[in-house]
Amino acid sequence: MTRNQEERIGVYVCHCGTNIAGVVDVAQVAEWAAAKLQHRGVVIAREYKFMCSSLGQELIEKDIKELDLNRVVVAACSPHLHEKTFRTACANAGLNPFMCEMVSIREQVSWVHTDKSAATSKAMAMVSGGVERVRHHVPLEPLTVPIHPATLVVGGGIAGIQSALEIADAGHQVYVVEREPSIGGHMAQFDKTFPTLDCSACILTPKMVSVGTHPNVKLLTWSQVEKVEGYVGNFSVTIRKKARKIKEDLCTGCGICQEKCPKKVIDDVYEAGLGYRKAVYTPFPQAVPKFPVMDVANCTYYEKGTCKACEKFCPTDAIDFDQQDEILNVQVGNIILATGYDLFDARRISNYGYGRLPNVFSSLEFERLSNAAGPTNGQVVLRDGKTIPKSVGIVHCVGSRDRNYNNYCSVICCMQSIKFAHLVHERTGATVYNFYIDIRAAFKDYDEFYQRILEEGTQFIRGKVAEISDVPRVASEEGKLIIQVEDTLAGKQRRIPVDMVILSSGLQPRADSKATAKVFGISCSANGWYIEKHPKLDPVATMTEGIFIAGCAQGPKDIPASVAQGAAAAARVLGKIEQKEVALEPVRASVIEDQCSGCRICNGLCPFNAISFLEDRMVTEINPALCQGCGTCVAACPAGAIVGTGFSNEQVMAQIEGLMLMNIEPAEVIA
């Protein structure tokens, strides 16, 4: 960290048009720096309209060459905008790019302060801070690491499927990890999709199949990611492949085992509790992969130790009761998280009666009811399984736009509810009431669809449903579900008796989204959606290099949006793969072995496992490739034995001195 040669510093103050010059007296700042910071090594201080312009950069390059500058301070905008620009300029002039320090006198001064003199003297202080800091800069070389061409896609819903296929088609290896027995996600449970009303399965299954059969895709269902180590380009991922109790190499997916299995189990996941499956099962006929899984919790053999019907009848001896979980480790360069959403649990809103009043259905239940392949073969009937409803109420925004539950809009519920209205009408001819707060039909062909449903005669009542009860007040309400609502258009309270109610539940983040985020080292918003790098300009990347997000994991969205984001994430990954290698910021920590006492205080601090203890030498060691440069261990080392490049103690301490104008006679400063 010690400075080798005598400092020759150039200071460049940017006007940024009037953005800075409008508030900060840039000329004064430059003159001041030239005069007062001379004894700190400043040999030249200039001002210029736009430092970032090619002319501005040339100015710097010229000075570096002609004045033999060995350090540069640029007082302009935020380093997040132009640090690269000016580092490149230095590099062009043959100066190590890390000998450049940026001072943000736009975002931190001119744009936020009005008092010109206060702003100007603050700018001076910041320049002095930059100068003091840069005196301690040392040449650094960015570590470049090769990018592993393989990619991990977590989540086999439509978003994950899309990105997997894009990358695989481009000829790169993809691992798809899905925790359910089959890929397909929520979309596989739907019957129709809005607004086109085409068959969900018909458009999804072909994609599922091509994922399952693609030579570049390694499909790992009934599996979960347990650990992610490493960094962009070089992630090492540990995956638990849960025991299916089925030998995949032997199983043909003939389905005999499911036929013969004597144990019926209510299917809460796929059939939303409306139907049954066996203890050994594939969630649905078109499942990919075709192999069934054994439901150990419910299998008679595991309960009683006898049965083994499946084993007896399996033509290929594919059943393996002793099969154990497998731990796989895969190397990938990039990761796409498409872990999807959970449906809001309508039980939480007790006055809607879901779970208490039999004929109140959740949206997912209705999807299954209306699904030709569902428990009722597409028949819309009441809980009793036969009665066809004459009147149906559909409640929008269940759990959404509601400060008691989720304050955000779930985006899809309006269109979903409208779709339901159509299906009910089509299958039963019943009168349909939709209860909405606002209709949000904002995308291509959506509003047209809405109009069409209006024409079908569905009644839309604007108002938030207060209560759903089965307590009649008048004869006409006998045996009905009564929906209590304020019709805000008519401006009156209404009680509407119906046979069936469908609650259009909103979407919410996966219950374990925060835990998942931790595993992958990304962050979640307060409500649990993954945070994108930039809400507008970078909605698929995350703050963690090499990790991208797609689909509802990032926030509620409909199928087309999920597909688009999946493809976008794939495009970003392909871009990275094409770069072949990635340069890491050389902000790293390292241990001075002589000074390390082996106290092991730092050992527990690194979340990236970059710190290890060498028992033989009784000292701590830091792996520069794993180190992410947060500097926590540097600050923690009681012996001062850990040093950090880019943000060394010397640099920060000097900057503080500079900011406090410690190296200048006070009288001339606080003017």
Add this chain to the structure above:
Amino acid sequence: MTDAFEPTIIGFTCNWCSYRAADLAGTARIKYPANVRLVRLMCSGRLDPTFVFKALASGADGVMITGCHPGECHYLEQNYKALRRFQLMQRTLKGLGLESGRIKLLWASAAEGARFASEVAAFVEEIRALGPLHWGRADASEAVGAEVAEGPRLQEVSA
């Protein structure tokens, strides 16, 4: 002296959240007082208490430590380490005769430009109310005998 008193405040920011919040406050043109001067760190976990003490010893009247919200740390959990240090630092400063209000911990995400600005403004007023940093009972003016000790030279302080 307090009539003319303009506090000087050093703020330590995290490269991933609060520093970006400051950027955002800028792009959104949200105004706040010019008393605060920011230092960028990669993470609040990098905050060595030495920096805080250095700032106070160098003339800062207050120090603001900012980082990502709990659970949102770019480096997963390092902001919790900053939290622990902060709590211990406050206790120690109290023992050294400084008002604990002179240092402040603020969680601010990259999206909270407005909040960042208002918190800075609030802190400036808190410090203004506390007045210039005085050195408790160890202040030179309280000496036995007339002689006032001469301060250590800077090189020694920062050596």
Add this chain to the structure above:
Amino acid sequence: MSENAKPKFAMYWAAACGGCEIAVLNTHEKILDVDATFEVVFWPVAMDAKYKDVEAMEDGSILLTLFNGGIRSDENEHIAKLLRRKSKLMVAFGSCANEGCIPGLANLSDSRELVHTAFNTITTDNPHEIYPMTSYDVPEGEIHIPTILPVLKTLAQVVDVDYFMPGCPPESHQIAAVIDLVIQAIQGKAQLPPKGSVIGAGSSTVCDECKRTRSVKSIKAFQRIWAIAAEPTVCLLEQGIPCNGPATRSGCDARCPAAGAQCIGCYGPADGVVDYGARLISSFASVIDSNDPVEIDRILDGLVDPTGQFYRFNLAGSLLRAAVPAWKKAKV
């Protein structure tokens, strides 16, 4: 003053306890080497000597001065400056001269309070609130006692120091080693380290010499040394006992931990550490096993005196309680 051709040696104590002198005497036989190699011109505790002789000496004519004790009074400061002038090598000897040591804790109060407290104890018979005065008229004339400085200062805060030798007191084997080194240097058999170096100590911290076994640290509660039967072979800090070893310069052979007592930090900070206490704050905080502010507070309650814990020896040398903070110059 004798015409002895031997190089001249001096040892002086300012605001000190005398432990440093005893530590030098505890080099036992080495004392005889010192006597053989040097002309001891000045050593208050061990011999009489003439100030006028010292004053008459040429500047720089004393080869080696071991200066122990902090700068508590104007006299201390005066002598420090005189000896600096007379000596080629000025060594800040022992914790007091290096960092203020325990008496440096006085910088938590102002010097008037020190006197007032001392003269109002339960056994003090002082109904008329009488306090010492720097000059006082007795019937026979005026007599004086020195002015106490507002804060206790370290040697380097008042004069230029060539070498720093930490420890309270410096370990005798380290003193012996340094004496050997100097003697060898005089005989041209060895090189002295660069000016400003820390001598007679290691570059790492006490843990480096501590024999106790260590693993990754994570603490749910701090313990008082008397409150538990501490495991004799395991790291004290891991047992919750606030041991300053991790941040304290090595060189003492980790004697206190070896004796079952926590390191209290007398050897001061390691190389390149600016503020000893700040280091300890971040390292202690780092091993606290909690992310919950309330629980963290509960755990910290176990450290009943953080300020004393972190600045026991180092206060006068610390950033915030150094003799009048540097910033007074930077601000008006």
Add this chain to the structure above:
Amino acid sequence: MTQRITIDPITRLEGHGKIEIFLDDRGEVANTYFQIPELRGFERFCVGRPVEEMPLLTNRICGVCPEAHHMAAAKAADAVYHVDPPPTAKKLRELLYSAFYVTDHTTHFYALGGPDFVMGPDAPVAERNILGVIHKVGLEIGGKVIQARKAGHTVVEMIGGRKVHPCTSIPGGLTKGITEEQRKEIETMGRWAVEFAQFSLKLFNEIVLGNKAYVDLILGDVYTHQTYYMGTVDANNQVNFYDGQVRVVDPNGKEYVKYNPSEYAQHIAEHVEPWTYLKFPYLKNVGWKGFVDGPESGVYCAIPLSRLNAADGMATPLAQEEYERFYSTLGGKPVHQRLAIHWARLIELLYAAERWVELATDPEITSPNFHAIPTEKPTEGVGVVEAPRGTLTHHYTTDERGVLTKVNLIVGTTNNYAPISMSINKAASSFIKHGVVISEGVLNRVEMAFRAYDPCFGCATHSLPGKMPLEITIRDANGNTVDVLKQYC
């Protein structure tokens, strides 16, 4: 118009002191002022610290007798927590303490007080030091001295963890015990220490008692004061350094009072003078009558001599013999001649060495039961030991966390501040007569007056240390300066 002599500072005492001697126009001593020039403020800055740190913090009051402060603090901390350390702990502490006594008394006799006798008060300054002693009595003896100090410090380190500033005493006992191997080593060293103590007494007989000039000096009136005497005694009223009751005898040698350490404040008060940073303790119930001796004055002293005067005898056989010889030679109890302290000190040296062996051979000494975990709520406590330079009292009050809220310290040397001042005055008056040229020798004789007390102003100035030039300004009757002698250190 008076003439002033300043002896500043006084050398070869641990710590700092300054003497102002005023002569009247006849050149006779008008008055003397013995000033302590600094104050460190332990009573103030120890407040706020946890009480278990006191054995470590107060060590730094004095590096010459840190063991004494370590013990007093440890005992006070035990009291604060209302915990009684197991016997092994107490014995180990006393063993450490006995070994320390051997070292400390050796240091004083051979390095500090000794030179005055061994070399003679008029010997050249350059030789009036330990090296001079070694040169005179021979390297072989110098080796013995060094070995004695070494042995003592080795034991201190074995039990206390460190040679200087021990660290192992905590509320309820110690942080460690000793092994059988260590015990053996300690015993061997102890037996050697006994021989060394006997040898030292022999040396004293030859060099001092054998030299008429010195005996006259000792028995002469110059260094004699009739004061009260304080010392700690065991159940049999025999001298004990580590524990027991405080006993005070009057100038006639009769018991004046005997009290438990915790009652000290009922018996001791401290007088204040504005011209010094140190206070003057006196017997509260007798009262402060100024710098005078006799039964009417509360002035007392607490030194080896006083401990012998205050006790009925020594608890070990060899020391008891010497004790008897001491009083028969000096004409019965109490002995008032201050210079006899040197002899008394050697008797204590012998006792300490014998006690060392007793404890080292105690079957309990190696037991692992060296700590009792405190369970009581901490409140207030007093700890007292006999420091080589006087009765040392630590008094602490804490809050419920055991954090100090009040600290009071009455340190060994402080007890003797008044008597020392008196000795100085008396010595000055008798050695500085009109016409007597102020010579080094005379000044040194004045210094001898208090050096006999082995005062430790490192200790006393736990309230303040520091040094100033010895400056002797002699003015004639018209106030013109005729000569200025300066001495530093």
